[in-house]
Amino acid sequence: MKLLLLSGYLVVTVIRFALDWLNLRHRQEAREPLPELFSGQIDEERLQHSDAYALAGDKIGFVEDIVGVCLTLWFLFGGLLPWYDQLVSGLTNNFILSGLLFFGILALVQLVIGIPFSLYRNFILEERFGFNRMSFRLWGTDLIKSLLVGSFLFFLLVSGALWLVQLAPQIWWLWVWGFWALVSLFLLFVSPYLIEPLFFKFTPLAKAELETGVRELLEKAGVQAGKILQVDASRRSGHSNAYFTGIGKVKRVVLFDTLMEQLDDRELLAVLAHELGHWRCGHLRQRLIKSQLVALFSCWLAFFLLNNELLPGWFGLQQLSFAGQVLVLGWLGSLVGFFWTPISSWWSRRHERQADQFAIDMVGSGRELASGLVKLARENLSNLFPHPLYAAIYYSHPPLVERALWLEKGRVSGR
Numbered sequence: 001m002k003l004l005l006l007s008g009y010l011v012v013t014v015i016r017f018a019l020d021w022l023n024l025r026h027r028q029e030a031r032e033p034l035p036e037l038f039s040g041q042i043d044e045e046r047l048q049h050s051d052a053y054a055l056a057g058d059k060i061g062f063v064e065d066i067v068g069v070c071l072t073l074w075f076l077f078g079g080l081l082p083w084y085d086q087l088v089s090g091l092t093n094n095f096i097l098s099g100l101l102f103f104g105i106l107a108l109v110q111l112v113i114g115i116p117f118s119l120y121r122n123f124i125l126e127e128r129f130g131f132n133r134m135s136f137r138l139w140g141t142d143l144i145k146s147l148l149v150g151s152f153l154f155f156l157l158v159s160g161a162l163w164l165v166q167l168a169p170q171i172w173w174l175w176v177w178g179f180w181a182l183v184s185l186f187l188l189f190v191s192p193y194l195i196e197p198l199f200f201k202f203t204p205l206a207k208a209e210l211e212t213g214v215r216e217l218l219e220k221a222g223v224q225a226g227k228i229l230q231v232d233a234s235r236r237s238g239h240s241n242a243y244f245t246g247i248g249k250v251k252r253v254v255l256f257d258t259l260m261e262q263l264d265d266r267e268l269l270a271v272l273a274h275e276l277g278h279w280r281c282g283h284l285r286q287r288l289i290k291s292q293l294v295a296l297f298s299c300w301l302a303f304f305l306l307n308n309e310l311l312p313g314w315f316g317l318q319q320l321s322f323a324g325q326v327l328v329l330g331w332l333g334s335l336v337g338f339f340w341t342p343i344s345s346w347w348s349r350r351h352e353r354q355a356d357q358f359a360i361d362m363v364g365s366g367r368e369l370a371s372g373l374v375k376l377a378r379e380n381l382s383n384l385f386p387h388p389l390y391a392a393i394y395y396s397h398p399p400l401v402e403r404a405l406w407l408e409k410g411r412v413s414g415r
């Protein structure tokens, strides 16, 4: 079984690298001429610039990936796991404490390994292409803040779950799922007020006409408007976005200040209409339900496998602590999850198309959204030529050229 798992992992790794390579080759060699819509926005020089940006990202991504693969192989198949498991078990007999230590130390190691990559990405790669607007100081305080928030959540979720496992050995899968679902629902409610303000400054929209436009749009879309805010994303990065949050009737709309710099008001409203579309078509609710169902099934499966003590044998081990078994289970989940990626991407692209249609219905045409998206692609140096297979597997949004053409032709559906 160990050999089978190892081969499975290697096969998935080879497929992933092959897809990356295919995508890279396609971007550089198989360029079709861009449609009319892009002219005046994205020229040959811009394309070369975005190609250089993607290539630089590919390179660091490749190094990061290789490091990850080597560490995984060493940990799971090279004898590090049983050594680490015994080390932690030797520290304490307390079930909850040893679980916290087991995952906590690993998370810390992962964090430390990730630091040089994060520094490189922000201060060398993003800096070179003019996206980085962050100082070392801001990077450091961000790191400390997210470490504090992360540790608190980690402590709450892990110790709570382990406590429930001890409390109800026969049905903990249901309890743990319920506990995590409650906490994540709670976080969804409070994070805009408690967590996000730690990192970003939210202020009312600086442009009064835009605020009027947004309110009109919300009314037309049948959404009760809560606060309409802009956020100082430009302090960190030149990349742009818009989103809106909130459960229940009252929605909170947040626009990145970078988005407001890059788009004119009509394009901005079209982008927002698309976001509203996700809510009106019930995508956010569907996503929430889907993820909770997956979580419930995963909890039950974990319970089944752990209860039958199947996992240590699969990895050729005599014994493995509870935390160790949960860890290898998580790894197995991510391996199986790879084959689920194309389905979930396809599903997401379908939602994007529905939200695009909603935007067309709200704004009256798809032209504003299309030109807004082209501008965003220009500003963000997006890859306009993904390999079709790569896009089919990984892309959560339709590739831009195809999407912009579809939007241009789009008509109000008249529902």
Ligand SMILES: [Zn+2]
Residues within 6 Å of the ligand: 274, 275, 278, 352, 355
């Ligand atoms: Zn969308």
